[in-house]
Amino acid sequence: RLDRNALTGKVPTNLNNLTNVNELNLAHNDLKGPFPDLSQMNSLSYVDLSNNSFDPTEAPLWFSTLPSVTTLICEFGSLQGRVPDKLFSYSQIQQVKLRNNAFNNTLDMGNAVGPLLQLVDLQNNQISAITLGSGIKNYTLILVGNPVCTATLANTNYCQLQQPTTKAYSTSLANCGGKSCPPEQKLSPQSCECAYPYEGTMYFRGPSFRELSNVTVFHSLEMSLWVKLGLTPGSVFLQNPFFNIDDYLQIQVALFPSGEKSFNRSEVQKIGFELSNQTYKPPKEFGPYYFIASPYAFQVPQGGNSISPGVAAGIACGGAVLVLGLVGLGLYAIRQKKRAERAIGLSKPFASWAPSGKDSGGAPQLKGARWFSYDELKKCSNNFSESNEIGSGGYGKVYRGMLSDGQVVAIKRAQQGSMQGGLEFKTEIELLSRVHHKNLVGLVGFCFEQGEQMLVYEFMANGTLRESLSGRSGIHLDWKRRLRIALGSARGLAYLHELANPPIIHRDVKSTNILLDENLTAKVADFGLSKLVSDSSKGHVSTQVKGTMGYLDPEYYMTQQLTEKSDVYSFGVVMLELITAKQPIEKGKYVVREVRTAMNRDDEEHYGLTEMMDPTIRNTVLLGFRRYLELALQCVEESATDRPTMSEVVKAIETLLQNDGMNTNSTSASSSATDFGSSKGVVRQIYGDALPNNKKDINDTNAFDYSGGYTLSAKVEPK
Template sequence: MSTDVIIGISVSCVALVLGLVVVGICAIRQKKRAERAIGLSRPFASWAPSGKDSGGAPQLKGARCFSFDELKKCTNNFSDSNEIGSGGYGKVYRGMLSDGQMVAIKRAQQGSMQGGLEFKTEIELLSRVHHKNVVGLLGFCFEQGEQMLVYEFMPNGTLRESLSGRSGIHLDWKRRLRITLGSARGLAYLHELANPPIIHRDVKSANILLDEHLTAKVADFGLSKLVADSGKGHVSSQVKGTPGYLDPEYYTTHQLTEKSDVYSFGVVMLELITARQPIEKGKYIVREVRLMMDKNDEEHYGLRELMDRSIQNSGTLTGFGRFLELALQCVEESAADRPTMSELVKAIETILQNDGMNTNSTSASSSATEFAASKGAPKHPYNDGLPKKEVNDSTGAFDYSGGYAVSAKIEPK
């Protein structure tokens, strides 16, 4: 064949190959667009082992799947007026469902979205948690590129807000004992009765919410860990949590146990006595209590100047000495020296029973009249505290604040 014919054939072959490559690239792009469209219309397709849609949302205990349009409508298009909390993860909105039920909707922002498998794991975990002292998950939304969790609404916000005086709710000593008992029961349930057991890993007063009767409920499982291997006794984990509440043993060994939650809860108990944040003006609440404690003072144990003024002059404080002893046991340096949450529950129940109070209900108020009369308490003498800072919190977890907007100045440095 002549040279011109050979060149013509070669050019034609190259053109054909290039054409096939272009067609292939276009086909791949078209396939990806189709897969994205399917993902938006069938968000649970990726959850099935085979990668095919198994017929809708997975069956979860007590949690339902909400549509994006339904949640958009009940929050008035996620209006600013319905925003009740925010953080690194996203925002929380107050909403009212079509049946009149108030809910709190935690909406992830685009930069902090989890993968489908991680989101599935979280909601399956939360859907298995059912206890009157743990905030309940009502459902979720996973469509149109959105990830939202729908919780029961807690109208009286966080324990931190009540202790700071911002909520206007007065917590007398007996109410504080009941809040302690309720939140301890919630944590004991997570540690011993949940299947598999759960370590909260971020126990603090800002994650204990109060319902309309001031019943305490543990919230925010953004940092929680499952104890899958109970024989091991601990979970090796990167240290995460809030400064001031962190278990020093967990911080140094990176071995997370249920006793890490116990340490954090002991700090909360000291907050209930002092109303101060764990670290305030460079002073650590655990160290300050230990330095000032005087067992020869049978009334205030040397802590009168540290105590919250709203209980400082309220007369006899039922079981105050025993309560203080328990709190200090919880914050022992060695986890082996701390009680379990169930042991703590029994001890708090004994304090209440010795004073003739009913421990079957952990509500901090026995009647609506009593609760209504507690509103309008004087402002708390302490300031709003120091800016919040999380330790290695790559998840961007944040606090659902119940019925009140959370100030950026809640947790200490």
């Protein structure tokens, strides 16, 4: 499938050599030149060449010679002359869609019509007459918009838009009679009992069939689902299959629990993972797919009421006394434990970092960072007051603080549930303290006492790149500033990949993790998700998928194998964000796909992206824009091997700036102007998402809501 890819130029003649291809879809591109010759592609069963700009021509000979074609589609084209008679006589032909061409003369359906033929759509051509064979016609013929419909056939079904003669498949509930269910419950086709199914939509991108009433095909999908997902036979309900605007086969799916009213949480996670991660493989005729789940309403188990009120009251009273006693003992034990920990912490703050409480040189080996006491950070952040809070995320909250020497810092305080073990925390701060680069946010120090884990970073006065692009910061980013920000960010990532020891993969590169200092120098932040690459021979790290949807490398998502090229993909999305100023996913539209679809190389100024561009730069001179756009699209190639390395990205952006006569030794974006108005000294959120109206909400995110059976965090979490 190469449809909807904005392909241009002529179709290569050697395409005809692909004799084992079963499906060819080149629809909705801008292909020109001679109509493709597919005469040697004898395995083709599905062909769609619609909505291109091929040279006007008569129907090619291969229309009548390909032996395996079941579906032939060439709509909104420039085919002319007579429709080949033999086309309809194939024994396997099912659908012929040739509307909005220039076919003329007489249409001869003849008597030798294939037994499987279901639809012939010739709307809006120039057919003036028709010859129909004798006998029963089991197919639908549509001639609306042809001259023949203004004369002899005006009042026939052929000249009226017709409803499908067969109804699309739906799992039968005939054995359940007319039984109805309460809201949120549905009737199980297996037990005819009401239950809470796990529901979602399957999108099949390249099915080898077009017939939506084929019971055998859909039965095979039902059976495949219940067998491979470990469900009871007959517990799958399929409904409303149709081909959507992208020509994907879209099917509503409901999976019912076995012998219960609802699934438990682990069952939903298992099913959701297998479908969302595409571990489940459907029958081969359905082809590749993706799955989007609906939220599942977990049910609270309902107990019986066989115990008498008196007995229940006695149990309740006895239980209350027992609980109160246990609570008292627990509070006393906790209090004693805290006293002991506080005493140890004050005398030997790193002792708990060593295994079994033995001090094996527990203090971390830091380079350029220091240890802070809890009381010191509490004081400099005004007792972690809400007025000092500047951000939040999955890790915890971030506070602005001023140290005793006057240095302003950002204090990242882990919340309960997000803390690491002592040795893991020690390993992380030792790593972060070794990473020094002008385009990476520097670690000032840490705190590890009194049950707290805090990281202290240098404070970035101008907030995140996302804030500036959205206009919330009041900073105007012209094109040269954006190029410098891209260069600075790229240099920071290249350092992590190639000069850090061991190399580091960030794996959550996004515009909210690129911060701007008082000079608008870009600094990459937040290594809470980062991974070390210690095995260079392996070339990747196998890991649970984390990151932010919209920036996430599709190859990493599919294989769970993380490489430096995963960061390159995310950085390419940020490069496109610098052009559009929009988030990667807005209103269901993905910026990578939208840019590729809109690109027009005939537009030498903006390459067809005028409407998508940030209005603040649209009418300015964009030096090097073509090369910048090509570089961004190279970074977001689907295959990691086709993407450049971050050092290659750095060199390419440096070349862009050097060609414009700009100094690439400085990545401060303020070098292109000196006045930033009100941007100086403004307190901004740093490590979390935007906080409108000063209200911090850890769950507030503009990232893509993922509804599969497991969750991809849209927030930064610790390793």
